[in-house]
Amino acid sequence: MRIGIATGGGDCPGLNAVIRGAVLHGGETYGLSFAGFLGGWRGVALGDVTEVTREDVRGISKLGGTILGTSRTNPWEFGGEDAVRNSMREHEIDAILAIGGDGTLAVAQRLHDAGIRVIGVPKTVDNDLNATDMTFGFDTAVSIATEAMDRLRTTGDSHGRCMVAEVMGRHAGWIALHSGMAAGAHAILIPERRTSTETIVDWVESARDRGRAPLVVVAEGFVLEGDETAHSTKGNDAFGRPRLGGIGERVAAVIAEHTNIETRASLLGHIQRGGVPTAFDRVLATRFGMEAVNLAVGGNWGRMVSLRGTDVVDVPLTDALNSSKVVSEARYVEASRLFG
Ligand code: F6P
Numbered sequence: 001m002r003i004g005i006a007t008g009g010g011d012c013p014g015l016n017a018v019i020r021g022a023v024l025h026g027g028e029t030y031g032l033s034f035a036g037f038l039g040g041w042r043g044v045a046l047g048d049v050t051e052v053t054r055e056d057v058r059g060i061s062k063l064g065g066t067i068l069g070t071s072r073t074n075p076w077e078f079g080g081e082d083a084v085r086n087s088m089r090e091h092e093i094d095a096i097l098a099i100g101g102d103g104t105l106a107v108a109q110r111l112h113d114a115g116i117r118v119i120g121v122p123k124t125v126d127n128d129l130n131a132t133d134m135t136f137g138f139d140t141a142v143s144i145a146t147e148a149m150d151r152l153r154t155t156g157d158s159h160g161r162c163m164v165a166e167v168m169g170r171h172a173g174w175i176a177l178h179s180g181m182a183a184g185a186h187a188i189l190i191p192e193r194r195t196s197t198e199t200i201v202d203w204v205e206s207a208r209d210r211g212r213a214p215l216v217v218v219a220e221g222f223v224l225e226g227d228e229t230a231h232s233t234k235g236n237d238a239f240g241r242p243r244l245g246g247i248g249e250r251v252a253a254v255i256a257e258h259t260n261i262e263t264r265a266s267l268l269g270h271i272q273r274g275g276v277p278t279a280f281d282r283v284l285a286t287r288f289g290m291e292a293v294n295l296a297v298g299g300n301w302g303r304m305v306s307l308r309g310t311d312v313v314d315v316p317l318t319d320a321l322n323s324s325k326v327v328s329e330a331r332y333v334e335a336s337r338l339f340g
Helices: 015-030 041-046 080-090 102-113 138-159 174-183 197-209 247-259 269-273 279-297 329-336
Strands: 002-007 033-037 049-052 095-100 118-122 162-167 187-189 215-219 263-267 303-308 311-316
Touching: 002 015, 002 041, 015 033, 015 095, 015 279, 033 041, 041 080, 080 102, 095 102, 095 279, 102 118, 118 279, 138 162, 138 174, 138 215, 138 263, 138 269, 138 279, 162 174, 162 247, 174 187, 174 215, 174 329, 187 197, 197 215, 197 247, 215 247, 247 263, 279 303, 279 311
Parallel strands: 002 033, 002 095, 095 118, 118 303, 162 215, 162 263, 187 215
Antiparallel strands: 033 049, 303 311
């Protein structure tokens, strides 16, 4: 069997470890060969394909990004399942291993429904897929964000300023919650919980009154009480979802206005998705790549790998599409006991 690997949607640290795990295990254990579709679903639909051999994946676990490139592309803009079938036929590819988040996995499911052999590997730094306990990339993003906040705290302390750190998290505040807790933030603002200006100001002033330089962490998808939707000034992505970013500046302005504390905002943005994956993410990604190959060999089309506890299992692709994993009330309340 020859498997074509595609990485779709936003990149994240660990994608290359999946590719390496799949290619090494598939080649050595089952004698499979591999191709790579370049640039996500666009490469699948247009037949933009390269060979991926054992030599090509040598030493890539520690590399951020994806050696195959990625894009937020809807393959139905390039001919849909007919184009995908043609490209697979032309390059003698029997099955697709699709690595991506909800957008990519929704495409994978649609292709599976059309009779194309697909296996999924879930990925997102946001960690918001219910179908798996964790996605690789999240641990790295949290580590990067935590280190950034540690740095913000020393400059904040020096100036007696309030520092606002904006992190990723479109619908789910997992990166904000974990990095904020790790860095000892005085307030964590997440998409799941609208929070009023008054409450934020209370937390900030309480920290200031104890002689601390307040640190506020805000997820990009946070909605300030009174606002209608998440802050977005950059239009929509290819799937029609608003591109977020900038709420940190807005929250900083609100804090400065209501407290008279000099306040600065930093937007971490794509720094959270770049660079070397943590050991945890490399291990998870490698195991996902290996298990995805097992699924293909077993003919388990339309399924994706998943972490349950410490076990790598498999679930239907549809599980990734039905609901998101958001921060529960209990987890938020637990963290909020330390705010202010
Ligand atoms: O879905 C992962 C994510 O990093 C989100 O947190 C963020 O909103 C989005 O991707 C950014 O997308 P792009 O890389 O296309 O700007």
